[in-house]
Amino acid sequence: MSKIYASAADAVADIPSGASLAVGGFGLCGIPDVLIAALAAGTATDFEVFSNNCGTDGHGLGILLEDRRIRRVTASYVGENKEFARQYLSGELEVELTPQGTLAEKMRAGGAGIPAFFTPSGVGTPISEGGLPWRYAADGSVALASPPKEVREFGGRDFVLEEAIRADFSLVHAMVADTEGNLVFNKAAMNFNPLAAMAGRVCVAQVEVIVEAGELDPEQVHLPGIFVDRIVHIGQQDKKIEKRTVSAAKEGTR
Numbered sequence: 001m002s003k004i005y006a007s008a009a010d011a012v013a014d015i016p017s018g019a020s021l022a023v024g025g026f027g028l029c030g031i032p033d034v035l036i037a038a039l040a041a042g043t044a045t046d047f048e049v050f051s052n053n054c055g056t057d058g059h060g061l062g063i064l065l066e067d068r069r070i071r072r073v074t075a076s077y078v079g080e081n082k083e084f085a086r087q088y089l090s091g092e093l094e095v096e097l098t099p100q101g102t103l104a105e106k107m108r109a110g111g112a113g114i115p116a117f118f119t120p121s122g123v124g125t126p127i128s129e130g131g132l133p134w135r136y137a138a139d140g141s142v143a144l145a146s147p148p149k150e151v152r153e154f155g156g157r158d159f160v161l162e163e164a165i166r167a168d169f170s171l172v173h174a175m176v177a178d179t180e181g182n183l184v185f186n187k188a189a190m191n192f193n194p195l196a197a198m199a200g201r202v203c204v205a206q207v208e209v210i211v212e213a214g215e216l217d218p219e220q221v222h223l224p225g226i227f228v229d230r231i232v233h234i235g236q237q238d239k240k241i242e243k244r245t246v247s248a249a250k251e252g253t254r
Contacts (some may be wrong), residue, residue: 003181003231004210008038011204011230017044017167022107022167023051023061024196027079027242030189031060032171034206034234039171040064048072050165050193050199052103053079059240068092074165076100080242091136091143099127100161104195109164111198111227118152118159129161170200173237174223177207178216181225194223204230208237 005011012035015021025031036055040063047070054073055062060064062081064070072094087093098106099121109117126132130148137143152163172193173187183205197203210233231244 003234005230008074008232009035011232012039015044018046020048020058020167022170022196022199024172024193026052026191028240030173030191030193032173032206035171045069046071049114050074052076054081054084059082076103091138096134107167107195107199110166116161116163120159123160165199167200170196170203171232172197172205174205174207176209177231178211178213180213181228182216182221183223184220185222197223197227203228206234229236
């Protein structure tokens with residue numbers, strides 16, 4: 001059966017309420033914006049999201065967040081999303097903040113069939129000792145805190161046990177795909193996309209270019225098609241700037 005879907009709406013139509021989603025991208029770089037917009041146009045809600053961050057106000061995952069369609073987020077930072085911070089601090093959203101490298105490895109491990117691993121990141125902090133606020137109460141107190149994790153010594157150094165991430169669906173963006181689902185990412189847009197793709201039981205990829213199977217040099221392929229189930233052609237992505245900084249021109253220069 002062909003992996004190519006006619007539209008983003010068709011590709012995400014069976015994602016149900018309560019589904020867990022591994023979402024690629026970093027800030028607004030390489031985010032699966034068309035797939036997220038298609039999901040937002042539907043009625044499914046109550047998502048659990050695994051992503052480096054939760055988009056920005058009005059863009060990417062920020063759209064689902066503003067519509068109160070996300071119940072829980074596992075991310076490495078809040079980023080340029082004021083609504084994300086507001087919902088978290090007001091107790092409307094459950095958030096598990098995770099070291100960025102740990103989050104990346106949790107996704108990769110999930111895709112590789114590794115259930116858990118030990119890492120030094122977070123040892124001696126609330127990440128390992130517990131007590132990290134996952135959800136606040138309306139009065140600002142901690143309603144739900146993270147539990148302690150197993151810590152074990154290897155070679156005279158402590159490591160904390162982290163469980164892998166396995167999501168129901170993954171949403172990713174790639175520059176090129178062939179018809180078998182082999183993906184090529186564009187520079188920094190590679191970020192979390194291949195890892196999120198691996199972590200999803202069903203991977204949906206929006207791509208800018210589709211070529212026939214056999215046209216890609218195997219050495220070009222960043223992610224094998226075995227991890228990709230659905231492909232949507234979106235054409236050139238409309239890229240956004242997360243935080244624009246402009247300096248005034250000096251006198252006498254252009």
